[in-house]
Amino acid sequence: MKPRHFLTLRDLSPQELRHLIDRAIALKALKAPYEPLRNKLLGMIFEKASTRTRVSFEAGIVQLGGAAVFLSPRDSQLGRGEPLEDTARVMSRMVDLIVLRTHRHDTVVHFANHSAVPVINGLTDRFHPCQLLADVQTYVEHRGDIRGRKVAWIGDGNNMCQSYINAAVLFDFHLHIACPSGYEPEAQLVAEAGDHVTLGHDPKAAARDADLVVTDVWASMGQEEEQQQRIAAFRDFQVTPALMALAKPDALFMHCLPAHRGEEVAAEVLEGPQSVVWDEAENRLHAQKALMEFLAG
Ligand code: CP
Numbered sequence: 001m002k003p004r005h006f007l008t009l010r011d012l013s014p015q016e017l018r019h020l021i022d023r024a025i026a027l028k029a030l031k032a033p034y035e036p037l038r039n040k041l042l043g044m045i046f047e048k049a050s051t052r053t054r055v056s057f058e059a060g061i062v063q064l065g066g067a068a069v070f071l072s073p074r075d076s077q078l079g080r081g082e083p084l085e086d087t088a089r090v091m092s093r094m095v096d097l098i099v100l101r102t103h104r105h106d107t108v109v110h111f112a113n114h115s116a117v118p119v120i121n122g123l124t125d126r127f128h129p130c131q132l133l134a135d136v137q138t139y140v141e142h143r144g145d146i147r148g149r150k151v152a153w154i155g156d157g158n159n160m161c162q163s164y165i166n167a168a169v170l171f172d173f174h175l176h177i178a179c180p181s182g183y184e185p186e187a188q189l190v191a192e193a194g195d196h197v198t199l200g201h202d203p204k205a206a207a208r209d210a211d212l213v214v215t216d217v218w219a220s221m222g223q224e225e226e227q228q229q230r231i232a233a234f235r236d237f238q239v240t241p242a243l244m245a246l247a248k249p250d251a252l253f254m255h256c257l258p259a260h261r262g263e264e265v266a267a268e269v270l271e272g273p274q275s276v277v278w279d280e281a282e283n284r285l286h287a288q289k290a291l292m293e294f295l296a297g
């Protein structure tokens with residue numbers, strides 16, 4: 001039987017995603033030890049840097065009774081050219097779940113095609129679905145159901161933005177994207193999202209009456225050499241107190257972190273009363289425990 005993977009939010013149905021959010025909230029409230037993944041092993045292969053994703057998966061699998069083994073290309077045979085499909089076949093005979101963080105999204109798809117155990121996308125150049133589980137959980141905890149709400153995406157049409165597009169369809173909210181010209185998300189994703197997404201270039205129009213305002217770095221990992229060019233292109237796309245003032249009075253602010261104060265977000269917003277970024281980061285742990293329980297339990 002083919003394993004279930006979590007490479008994008010679209011790998012799960014709306015009902016399954018809602019179940020995961022409920023489970024994440026329930027697991028967070030649990031005080032007694034709960035170890036449904038006792039003796040299970042999580043393999044982790046990260047081509048890029050990580051703080052939250054790595055720590056939340058390692059802490060999460062231990063709390064569920066299992067353990068993790070972490071590999072980077074530097075200290076595995078991947079860095080010396082062993083084919084990915086060979087690594088997938090070998091690792092999936094030894095571990096029960098694998099989380100991959102790669103540059104190219106195709107890499108996780110290719111790996112999953114050769115894996116006998118569930119593969120989780122821990123961020124690629126196109127998607128960051130685990131972050132969306134935490135973001136939706138955080139919204140639900142603070143404001144209730146996200147269905148029918150207006151979410152403003154301010155900034156790059158990157159992996160986070162594209163995961164928000166998928167989330168808009170699957171969790172049934174409206175996403176208004178404002179990005180600089182030339183930094184739009186993939187046209188096909190936007191087209192497939194239909195009425196769930198508005199794509200424009202005006203941060204004020206996006207933020208107006210929003211229930212949630214979200215942004216991310218202007219230069220993602222792997223785009224370091226574009227940094228200066230991007231700072232110039234994105235200068236009018238900072239989430240400032242003035243921009244937040246256009247949103248609903250009880251609007252929340254989220255950012256997947258790491259954040260750059262004074263670039264994509266003003267320090268007063270990130271540290272202000274509408275910001276829930278620390279809860280959002282913590283919820284990576286709870287949401288991914290729910291995900292691992294679902295895929296390997
Ligand atoms: N938000 C997020 O994925 O953070 P890390 O890059 O630290 O894992």
Ligand code: NVA
Nearest residue numbers: 158216220221256257
């Ligand atoms: N868009 C960012 C997200 C980091 C969690 C990146 O890909 O670097």
